[in-house]
Amino acid sequence: MAHERVLLVDDEADFVTVLKERLSARGLDVTTAGSGPEAVEEVRKKRFDAVILDYNMPGMDGIETLKSIVALDKEVQVILLTGHATARTGADAIKHGAADFLEKPADLPDLLAKIGDAAARRMSLVEEHSADRIEDILKKRGW
């Protein structure tokens, strides 16, 4: 089974370095970004199963980054990490296209479970969209 490809986005370099190491040790393929624009650039270059995105970043914040990422890749699953998870923050995140959200500091098993769910959702979305595309092609050719 292929390793989940994860993009980890946070302006706290010490956090990103350590969490990357812990996730990599569990077999995940982790790319990191220290800001919203960097994250968008990574999504432009590579397909990810899940993006773990900090809500509270300087400059381009979590919600702005989320919107840009979702606009680039309709199937990508974004898990928003927030320091103060409230129902409002969660609803806001989901409204703007996040697949899920998690409060910081998050327990690793919870985060891994959400990454696993996100990868499964992405896979089923990709299959769904592929089936739609094939159906479109067949219709256009009158088959």
Add this chain to the structure above:
Amino acid sequence: MNGSDTSGGQRGGLRFFGRMTANLSHEFNNIITIIGEVAGLLDDLLLLAEKGRPLNTEKLKSLSDNVKRQVERGKAVVKHMNFLGHSIDDRSREVDLGVLVENVTNLSKRIAERKGVALAAEPAVEPVVVNCDPFGVMQAVFLCVDAALGAGAVGVPIKIGVRRVEAGAEIAVESAAFEPFGSAEAKLEDAGHLAAQMRAEFASQNEGEKRVAKITFQA
């Protein structure tokens, strides 16, 4: 000062206090998160060591350094929190404005950074000690910073300086985002009670190329 002024002033003070403490709690949360992840990674390494993989001393050293960095950050947060907490102890007392400005700058830095704005305090050449309401002055400085941020200061740096002037002393908040006699002045009107309390005079004005909001203290 009538009842509604007092109530508005109290609300303004509470809003300022709330924003500062929310900001500090965010910083604390980041520190706790990093220390938690480092502890998790240490657990991972110990588990591997129990299975026979030798411990890498360089790796342990870097993790220890990381925790030390977070402790230093935590100490700074506690220092600024303590200054803010004790700023409401007295209505008026002797305050070194340089120290006060350094604290407000550090308390507001993250709020500015979220808008891509670098906020910096210019080191004071000498101690500038005045009698004032420290909480009120901190609030007034923050209102100037907030006004600059609200005036669309994305990417425009804000500098805060303290200096002696002929009439006494002044705190100058400098930002190219200020409109002359514009938004900063309006913001300070919300905290009009402060002016009365600390005999501060506010002016947003062009100083050549500079746009400065000033809080002045009479000698």
